[in-house]
Amino acid sequence: MTRRTFLFVLGSSRSDGNTEALAREAAAQLPSDVEQRWINLAEHPLPDFVDLRHDADRVRPEEGNTALLLDSTLAATDIVIASPLYWYSVSTPTKRYMDHWAGWLRTPGLDFKASMAGRTLWGVTVLAGDRLQVADPLVGMLRNSAAYLEMRFGGVLLGSGSKPGDVLSDTEALTHAKTFFAQEALPARFPHESD
Ligand SMILES: Cc1cc2nc3c(=O)[nH]c(=O)nc-3n(C[C@H](O)[C@H](O)[C@H](O)COP(=O)(O)O)c2cc1C
Numbered sequence: 204m205t206r207r208t209f210l211f212v213l214g215s216s217r218s219d220g221n222t223e224a225l226a227r228e229a230a231a232q233l234p235s236d237v238e239q240r241w242i243n244l245a246e247h248p249l250p251d252f253v254d255l256r257h258d259a260d261r262v263r264p265e266e267g268n269t270a271l272l273l274d275s276t277l278a279a280t281d282i283v284i285a286s287p288l289y290w291y292s293v294s295t296p297t298k299r300y301m302d303h304w305a306g307w308l309r310t311p312g313l314d315f316k317a318s319m320a321g322r323t324l325w326g327v328t329v330l331a332g333d334r335l336q337v338a339d340p341l342v343g344m345l346r347n348s349a350a351y352l353e354m355r356f357g358g359v360l361l362g363s364g365s366k367p368g369d370v371l372s373d374t375e376a377l378t379h380a381k382t383f384f385a386q387e388a389l390p391a392r393f394p395h396e397s398d
Contacts, residue, residue: 208238209384210279212272214286214297216245221329221370225362226285228380229327240275244296247271252302256309263310272300273307277315281323281357281384284345288330291340301348316352323388324349326359329370335361349391356391357384 211230215222223243230239247268255261264270276282286297293301307315326345328338342359349356360383362376363369370376 205280206236206238207280208240208278209233209281209283210275211239211241211283211285212297212300213241213243213245214284214294214300216287216294216296217367218243218245219367220287221362221364221367222285222287222327224368225329225360225370225376225380226283226327228377229360229383230283232381233384240279242272242275244300248296249299249303252299252306254306256306261306261310263313269303272303276304276307277318279322281325283325283327285327286341288328288338288341291337292344293328293341301344304348304352320353321355323355323357324352324391325357325384325388327362327383328359329362329364329376331363331365333363335363343394346391347393350393350396354391355388357386357388 209230211226213223233239249268249272264273284293284297286293289295304315307313324345326341328341330338338359338361345359346356360376360379362373364373
């Protein structure tokens, strides 16, 4: 069996934020033989996505943060999008990372879609209020993206907190974090495919 490798993509616009804290609580429960790689998009910013999908001469990025993120994504069995809730969805750095997926999907020789099929997408997010349902657009965005790539979807670990550290008082989120990555990730389905 392939060794599991978790890539944590941190999308907060501040350091030591709640989302990373909650993601680290969940990651602490992963078995020691699971490799973890953490990439903070604020420290490794991606360039704005330029839509060259239909240009014939696109090439695989070979250096810089785009190559780092691409190679790390392809090397992971599990990708964890750890984004704060910004306007009910993912943060801009997170969205930019996902936009680059659209380019990678069409990069000749990469076969990004076939490579991603069967891997697992997870989400972790923290929002300021305690009505977690307001994160539904973020959850749907991740689930639909996983379905599009024929990935598995592990769901989204949700927490509440406004200022850094607040989420560590959210006992429900901390309890959920203990078992979050132990749950079975099912093949992702679009809403119209769900039974
Ligand atoms: C640009 C921006 C947009 C936000 N939008 C929402 C939102 O839509 N709903 C919400 O409950 N909190 C919202 N918040 C609050 C953050 O989700 C909250 O402070 C969270 O703890 C930030 O996570 P972090 O510490 O990991 O950065 C927003 C904060 C910012 C800076």
